[in-house]
Amino acid sequence: MTKPLSKDLSHHLSLEAQSRGASSLKTAFKYFGLPGMVFLGGGLPLSDSFPFDSVSVASPAVPFAAGVCAKPSGSEEDTINFKISKRGEENKFKTEIPLSRSLQYGYTEGQPELVEFLKEHTALIHHPPYEDWSVISTVGNTQAWDAVLRNFTTRGDSILVEEYTFPSALEASHAQGIHNVPMKMDDYGIVPEALEQQLAQWVGAKPKFIYTIPTGQNPTGSSLPVDRRKAIYEICCKHDILIIEDEPYYFLQMEEYTQDVTKRVATTKSRDEFVGALVTSFLSLDIEGRVLRLDSFSKVLAPGTRMGWIVAQNRFIERFLRIHEVTIQCPSGFTQSIVSGTLNRWGQDGYLDWLIELRKDYTSKRDVAIDSVHKYFPKAVISFVPPVAGMFFTVDFDASKHPKFATEFGSDPLKVENAIYEAGLKNNCLMIPGSWFKVDDNSEPPQPAQEVSEAAKNTIFFRGTYAAVPMDQLALGLKSFGEAATAEFGL
């Protein structure tokens, strides 16, 4: 059965994206490589003079029996060793990208072997329900977000962002003169009914898109349940708004948390079970081509690859190609040769095995964190939902229960937040105050205020991560923070 084509949503393109032409020199490049043609048109250095004759890589071998953090022996048992030569003819593996190509100009969209792998991967995981989608490589989601802003917003436009979100994302849009307008969230992320109401009451030009980190949200650690994703998608179709789904943590999905250690799942999932258990992405609901998905290797391979990719309808991918031609061009050739060499040796199945092991690793870390919160944090004043994805967990505190709340702190929950932050620091553990992630509503014209309950007003939270420190330190740190908070509340 053929899938439908995307809708033409080009009217959402920014002034910058609309006025960007293709390179005039491109018309000459159709003659490049024609038999007999001496092409003196391009300023490409000869690859003979690239001073990198070969790069040899040692990567862990499928099935990663000792987990993602194992120190490999270097033997063929647990390590793949491969050499990427400058001169392609020496490369033995069929999908090797020789350095003569990856270190040369060209392939703004990414090297074909890598783009092909990413397309297959995307089809396998998300089954986009329309026909004309594609991918383009980026140098990570931070850059992808910047390119999205430039392609879809013009100074003075509004966008919708989660009430608490990644500060760098806001700084990027703010500096570009974009009005960030917060969407109401609860423990499970964006509240669809509130979003619908907000858009129904919207004053002035509609927002250009919603920006969401739907899975393992930063900072809240929440993940949008599938029914909310469906509702939000419907709302965006109705109001003709694009959806930017920023998904660096997508594959850091974990087992549900249970306090009962005997019920913790120790068995490895099969690949089918693993894929089947992944939360439905906005991309996989997208029948119109309204979703731009930002994916990255930063959290599943390494941040320093500086490589990610955007999935979107072809009309939009073409606009990213044009902006990349005059900005980043493409990810590093070393990155592309090394990552492609690794992934194409692993294969799609091997990559899933890697992600399955990563899931196990993050599940254990999350469990240590949440166990510690249960054990050391003051139960009477906190509440939290254990995360099912991502690197972050949050703990809510009822600020009104602080003994000095109504007196010394003048009923200001931010003063309680700061007191807990400082107490934690003194006890040698740093967690980030939730208010640091709060979006300043700078809508212009001002939008109608949304209702906030008294309880919500007095709720403060702290964000911690279980990704960045070894598990013994994690437990130790949370004990310190929990005890400090307990003492603060006089409990």
Added chain:
Amino acid sequence: MTKPLSKDLSHHLSLEAQSRGASSLKTAFKYFGLPGMVFLGGGLPLSDSFPFDSVSVASPAVPFAAGVCAKPSGSEEDTINFKISKRGEENKFKTEIPLSRSLQYGYTEGQPELVEFLKEHTALIHHPPYEDWSVISTVGNTQAWDAVLRNFTTRGDSILVEEYTFPSALEASHAQGIHNVPMKMDDYGIVPEALEQQLAQWVGAKPKFIYTIPTGQNPTGSSLPVDRRKAIYEICCKHDILIIEDEPYYFLQMEEYTQDVTKRVATTKSRDEFVGALVTSFLSLDIEGRVLRLDSFSKVLAPGTRMGWIVAQNRFIERFLRIHEVTIQCPSGFTQSIVSGTLNRWGQDGYLDWLIELRKDYTSKRDVAIDSVHKYFPKAVISFVPPVAGMFFTVDFDASKHPKFATEFGSDPLKVENAIYEAGLKNNCLMIPGSWFKVDDNSEPPQPAQEVSEAAKNTIFFRGTYAAVPMDQLALGLKSFGEAATAEFGL
């Protein structure tokens, strides 16, 4: 003797650059790594799980006895072999950047070992005459140019660009709503007197900066003589205009061309002679901190490193740091570890040796190209200045001497240009018509027209490169093109 400090030129920053804040989370990061502190503040993956255990590199060894294009034997004679491990303790070389660091988040400005090398290199070559300058890494000059536009221009601003220039640079500024205004050039680049006149007669807000490729200019192949550089620098100081010097070809400086093969210099220059013979950069004239120099590894190592750097006064470097934090972050960690591993083993002297060999290589290629133009192009209708730097040479034609000029072509030089282009193509050689690089003056408000002589009006040119094809093909191609052009002119 201490050098003077730069002038505060912050008033040149764009609306975007002025409104960009630092990350609010940064205040927490001062606690990162403190003894005893458990830092749960950042979403960094543990480097244990980066699936790259080591990368081993084979690079040519100093002194590159067989030239930059030699195929190394792999023996210690001509090859350095080094291994960069993920876990730093295994690295034996003191300036190795372990993958655990280069593949992690951090160091937006570039890894310290590499930044240090680039600073030393910059001091050695350019001796910037003021104290408070620094460097920041980029992902190449295309991105650096984009960052310059965003840091110093706001929609509606004007900039001055060379009359013929790199089309991608123009497309970037045009799409951002910037008015590109051409500066008059001759065979040696920007004409200072014309620039002074243009600025004296300027209508409306002064241009934000001049953008120039001073050495081996693209497309003209011209290089600005030092007296012009000095004059232009003075003019820019007088009118308070910044200078963007885009210098990808700086180290592709060659010996002067001579037709007399017996006079061609065969001896290798010493390092001191080499450095002494390099043309004076705008940076090395810059007593005020008015120059932003864009440097790149693309033409001297390989384009796919996707790495370059900006040299500028510290106030400006700080603004690039801020924009990079929310866009590219930094170059690929693989690139940084590999390039730093190579360059720090070569040392500053070894790097100069590499550049000296590159100079020899480009000199030979340029000689083949210019010899062929002398031999095969129609002398009666052409003129040219052999390039002393870069990848490009140009040949001017007097269009009025074409037999159909006044008749069939209606005295339109562009019709002659197209006829020669097509004739070349038919004869299997492509050179790019000069008009493709011509800047459309879109000044707003319109600036007074500059005088153009009758001869200049009828001069057309073609750009070729000697960088991209082996020398035998280069000679063959230019023979084809020259013969086609000769026939076109009925000679």
